[in-house]
Amino acid sequence: MNEASMTGEAAQAGLSEGGGRAQDIYERLRDDLLALRLVPGERLSERNLERRLGASRTPIREALMRLEAEGLVQRGEGGLRVAPLDLDELLEVFELRIETEALAVRLACSRADHARLDALQARMDGVLADPSPDAWYAIGTDYHIELAALSGNRFVHRSVRDAVTRIARARWLMASSEAGRCAAHREHSAIVAMIRDNRPDEAEAAIRAHIGIVRDSLVTAMREEHRGWKARGVQMMMGQG
Numbered sequence: 001m002n003e004a005s006m007t008g009e010a011a012q013a014g015l016s017e018g019g020g021r022a023q024d025i026y027e028r029l030r031d032d033l034l035a036l037r038l039v040p041g042e043r044l045s046e047r048n049l050e051r052r053l054g055a056s057r058t059p060i061r062e063a064l065m066r067l068e069a070e071g072l073v074q075r076g077e078g079g080l081r082v083a084p085l086d087l088d089e090l091l092e093v094f095e096l097r098i099e100t101e102a103l104a105v106r107l108a109c110s111r112a113d114h115a116r117l118d119a120l121q122a123r124m125d126g127v128l129a130d131p132s133p134d135a136w137y138a139i140g141t142d143y144h145i146e147l148a149a150l151s152g153n154r155f156v157h158r159s160v161r162d163a164v165t166r167i168a169r170a171r172w173l174m175a176s177s178e179a180g181r182c183a184a185h186r187e188h189s190a191i192v193a194m195i196r197d198n199r200p201d202e203a204e205a206a207i208r209a210h211i212g213i214v215r216d217s218l219v220t221a222m223r224e225e226h227r228g229w230k231a232r233g234v235q236m237m238m239g240q241g
Contacts, residue, residue, distance in 0.1 A: 021055065022058075022059035024059075025053055025055050025059045025060055026063035026066050026067070029049075029053075029063050030063075030067060033072045033073070033082060034072075034165075034168045034169060034172065036169060036234075039082060039234055040082050040084045040085050040234050040235045041081060041082060041084050041235025042081060042082045042233075043080070044064070044081055044082065046064075064080060070162065070165055071083055071165075071166050072169075084235035084236060084237050085222070086236075086237040086239065087236070087237065087239050088237070089166070090167055090218065090219070091215070091219070093163050093167055094211065094214075094215040096159065096163050097163045097164075098207075098208055100156060100159045100160055100163065101144065101148065102208055103151070103153075103156060104150075104151040104153075104156050104157075104207075105147060105194075105203040105206075106200040106203065106204055107156070108147060108150040108152075108203075109194070109195050109198045109199065109203055111150065111151065111152040112151075113150070114196060116146070116150060117150070117192055117195060120146050120192060121189065121192050123142070124143065124189060124192075125185075128185065131181070136184075137171060137172065140184065141164055141168065145160060145161050147191070147207075150195070167218070171218070187206065187209075187210045191203055191206045191207055222236065222238070226238055
């Protein structure tokens with residue numbers, strides 16, 4: 001092997017390592033944002049993040065740019081900060097979700113792999129005995145993203161994944177009751193059964209109703225509890241919603 005080839009391979013290895021580091025930083029910051037360990041409205045300092053994450057500025061900047069594109073971080077006159085919770089934005093996202101997920105389940109009725117439907121149902125059933133918010137939050141998020149993937153349309157999948165991300169922090173602020181968890185499991189399971197039986201009209205009506213219930217619950221919670229959340233340092237924008 002000549003020197004030029006060795007140099008090229010070394011450079012490529014360095015790029016791969018750097019890319020992997022940036023991905024790791026992105027995932028850690030994203031988890032902290034979605035779980036509200038980084039509070040809406042909190043200012044973000046690259047220097048503080050360097051110390052906290054033990055990383056250099058380059059992968060941190062790359063991660064922050066990706067998070068800004070996802071709407072989780074904002075850039076303003078005072079620099080970067082965690083995006084506040086915005087009720088009007090949430091309502092717009094739900095408008096998109098209802099229409100996009102309605103299309104997703106219709107497509108999934110004729111395209112979904114039944115083995116993947118069975119695996120999804122098994123995951124949902126598996127958390128029935130686990131009352132932890134983490135477990136229910138995870139399956140609630142994964143359920144909608146997986147249904148979108150089963151549509152077989154990459155653009156539908158990306159749209160739903162982005163929309164779910166943008167409402168994730170508001171969902172974390174709500175502690176689900178046992179009755180709420182049971183209702184969610186029942187509604188999710190019914191939609192899976194409709195997709196398996198190729199009943200697109202029923203599946204669409206069910207997903208529209210389900211998303212509408214989630215939207216109304218989040219809006220009610222934000223309106224009723226925003227003063228308490230603000231007192232705990234959570235920045236919220238109630239708008240005209």
